[in-house]
Amino acid sequence: MPAIELKNISNFICRNMSLKIADGELMVLLGPTGAGKTTLLNIVSGLIEYEGSVLFDGASVDEIPVNRRSVGYLFQDLALFPHLDVASNITYGLKIQKRRVDEIEARLDEMLNLMNIRHLARRYPKDLSGGEKQRAALARAIAPSPRVLLLDEPMSDLDVLTREKIGGEFKNIQRKMGVTTIYVTHNHGEAFFLGDRVSVVNKGKIEQIESPDELFYHPKTEFVARFVGAKNILKARVIEINQHEAVVQVNNEGPGQPVKIRVKKYPVFEKGKEINLCIHPEKITLKKENKVPDANLNRIMGKIVNKTNNGNGLKATIDTNGMELHAVIPKDLFDFNIYENVWVCFAPDAPHPLCGKKCREPEAGRKCLVTTQVEG
Amino acid sequence: MKKIKAAYSLIPVLVFLLIWEMVTRLELIPGHFFFPPFTKVIQEFYYLTISGVLPDNFLRSLSRVLIGFSTGSIAGLLIGILMGYKQVINKTLHPIFSLLCPIPALGWLPILMLWFGISEMLPIMIIFICSFFPVLYNTVTGIKTVDKNLVKVAKTLGASEGKILSTILLPLALSNIFTGLRLEAGMAWRVIIAAEMVAIPTGIGALLMRAESLIRIDIVIVCLIVLSVMCLSFERFFIYMEHRLTHKWR
Numbered sequence: 001m002p003a004i005e006l007k008n009i010s011n012f013i014c015r016n017m018s019l020k021i022a023d024g025e026l027m028v029l030l031g032p033t034g035a036g037k038t039t040l041l042n043i044v045s046g047l048i049e050y051e052g053s054v055l056f057d058g059a060s061v062d063e064i065p066v067n068r069r070s071v072g073y074l075f076q077d078l079a080l081f082p083h084l085d086v087a088s089n090i091t092y093g094l095k096i097q098k099r100r101v102d103e104i105e106a107r108l109d110e111m112l113n114l115m116n117i118r119h120l121a122r123r124y125p126k127d128l129s130g131g132e133k134q135r136a137a138l139a140r141a142i143a144p145s146p147r148v149l150l151l152d153e154p155m156s157d158l159d160v161l162t163r164e165k166i167g168g169e170f171k172n173i174q175r176k177m178g179v180t181t182i183y184v185t186h187n188h189g190e191a192f193f194l195g196d197r198v199s200v201v202n203k204g205k206i207e208q209i210e211s212p213d214e215l216f217y218h219p220k221t222e223f224v225a226r227f228v229g230a231k232n233i234l235k236a237r238v239i240e241i242n243q244h245e246a247v248v249q250v251n252n253e254g255p256g257q258p259v260k261i262r263v264k265k266y267p268v269f270e271k272g273k274e275i276n277l278c279i280h281p282e283k284i285t286l287k288k289e290n291k292v293p294d295a296n297l298n299r300i301m302g303k304i305v306n307k308t309n310n311g312n313g314l315k316a317t318i319d320t321n322g323m324e325l326h327a328v329i330p331k332d333l334f335d336f337n338i339y340e341n342v343w344v345c346f347a348p349d350a351p352h353p354l355c356g357k358k359c360r361e362p363e364a365g366r367k368c369l370v371t372t373q374v375e376g
Numbered sequence: 377m378k379k380i381k382a383a384y385s386l387i388p389v390l391v392f393l394l395i396w397e398m399v400t401r402l403e404l405i406p407g408h409f410f411f412p413p414f415t416k417v418i419q420e421f422y423y424l425t426i427s428g429v430l431p432d433n434f435l436r437s438l439s440r441v442l443i444g445f446s447t448g449s450i451a452g453l454l455i456g457i458l459m460g461y462k463q464v465i466n467k468t469l470h471p472i473f474s475l476l477c478p479i480p481a482l483g484w485l486p487i488l489m490l491w492f493g494i495s496e497m498l499p500i501m502i503i504f505i506c507s508f509f510p511v512l513y514n515t516v517t518g519i520k521t522v523d524k525n526l527v528k529v530a531k532t533l534g535a536s537e538g539k540i541l542s543t544i545l546l547p548l549a550l551s552n553i554f555t556g557l558r559l560e561a562g563m564a565w566r567v568i569i570a571a572e573m574v575a576i577p578t579g580i581g582a583l584l585m586r587a588e589s590l591i592r593i594d595i596v597i598v599c600l601i602v603l604s605v606m607c608l609s610f611e612r613f614f615i616y617m618e619h620r621l622t623h624k625w626r
Contacts, residue, residue, distance in 0.1 A: 079525035
């Protein structure tokens with residue numbers, strides 16, 4: 001039985017959303033601003049009205065008001081009570097629950113230790129840094145032992161280093177406490193790092209729910225693909241289907257001549273069918289113009305028009321006769337110059353159709369390997 | 377350091393009093409102004425205090441201010457809380473209060489004289505009206521400007537409406553409420569003096585009018601100094617209270 005279940009939730013933003021979250025799971029809602037992520041949190045918490053049904057541990061909570069739903073809610077602005085010190089903020093919910101004084105003190109002690117903020121207990125929110133506020137607000141949310149923890153972009157105001165540090169700490173705490181959590185963010189890196197599963201939300205609808213790996217390598221729709229950072233989306237038409245492979249003609253605007261590529265055969269392929277194919281930049285390799293690519297690889301001639309630093313690698317933008325493709329190449333293997341002609345190479349199993357699990361072969365419970373090779 | 381700063385701020389006042397004393401002693405102010413030296417004013421203050429005239433009139437004014445101000449403030453606070461917290465009450469009462477609020481407190485004097493006559497109720501009611509509206513509107517503003525997310529957080533932590541009001545909204549609205557109280561504490565003294573000058577035979581305002589008719593500028597100045605000190609004291613009291621209650625977290 002799922003710890004949280006949303007059945008056909010609708011309101012002014014959400015459109016017939018359904019979602020099941022297992023006990024102790026950390027579900028991330030990923031999507032752009034205005035997609036309905038925060039609205040969904042408000043619905044789960046009971047702060048706004050909705051149609052449909054919200055169930056906690058199989059029991060409907062639709063008639064239960066927000067103050068009796070037992071949810072911990074961490075708002076984007078953290079919303080620490082400015083007139084209460086950290087200790088009083090943390091114990092606010094416990095006092096409301098009229099717990100015994102010794103129990104409150106013990107729980108406060110536990111929270112201060114868990115969040116490593118013992119030294120901040122008597123400080124007021126105005127005297128805390130962003131990260132300290134974060135910890136205090138999280139402690140306040142989990143102190144009353146809520147059934148569900150809701151977090152609304154809590155790390156959006158933090159710098160990258162603090163975000164990574166607190167993100168890691170939060171993940172550990174969430175696992176340790178085993179509290180079922182819904183975490184909202186618009187940052188796919190944060191979503192993949194934190195989430196047991198990720199739901200991509202767009203225009204009030206859930207587009208796809210997957211584990212981070214599955215979502216990244218097998219986005220179901222063009223929106224999901226683009227939102228998780230897949231830039232190479234090829235609009236293609238299936239023109240030939242063989243035993244293990246298919247040949248598709250890429251129809252993106254730009255190429256002077258249609259480009260034909262070989263693609264691993266997927267169940268959804270039908271001759272003449274229009275499909276969207278996604279190739280992750282990490283799966284593309286580049287070869288010098290005068291080198292003959294491996295015959296097993298697809299190859300498209302193009303010109304490097306831009307290169308940018310992408311952390312460990314270099315991100316190259318290649319113009320293939322009007323169609324732009326993006327490749328991420330390890331820095332130590334990148335020996336190309338800008339405006340140099342190169343072969344853009346990728347294996348037939350690199351492109352995959354944007355249609356989610358149903359596209360894949362039953363036995364193919366595989367994960368695509370990120371193989372980046374550059375042959376000079 | 378604080379004592380040095382306080383002493384420093386006293387220097388201009390002492391210089392001003394010294395110039396006042398010298399200018400009047402040297403008769404640099406024309407005689408028809410009847411302007412007394414500062415020491416004469418102090419002397420008169422002493423006589424008025426010893427004779428009981430000043431304490432009697434002062435206590436009458438003080439009691440009127442305290443009763444009118446506290447009842448007006450409490451009423452403004454309670455209705456302000458309701459209006460700030462419940463939108464339906466705000467929508468119902470706001471149009472009525474919007475019409476009544478711009479009327480100056482002394483504008484009510486003719487009606488109140490007809491209703492209550494020349495009695496203790498008259499100045500008290502004027503102070504009540506004078507205090508009610510500013511405290512009401514500052515309370516409404518204070519409650520309405522509390523971050524809505526704080527209320528939502530309190531709700532998710534299990535707080536009832538009453539708890540939210542007492543533990544979140546009122547403490548956070550204190551600053552606005554005290555602004556209203558501070559402004560009206562001074563205003564109450566100004567209004568009571570005006571009311572006593574016009575319609576009431578007792579109090580500092582009435583003493584002021586009698587001194588004017590006797591051309592006793594020294595007594596007039598004594599009354600004005602008492603008024604000034606009381607306005608300042610009341611305002612300072614509320615500044616102090618606000619600081620006491622909110623400085624830790626603001």
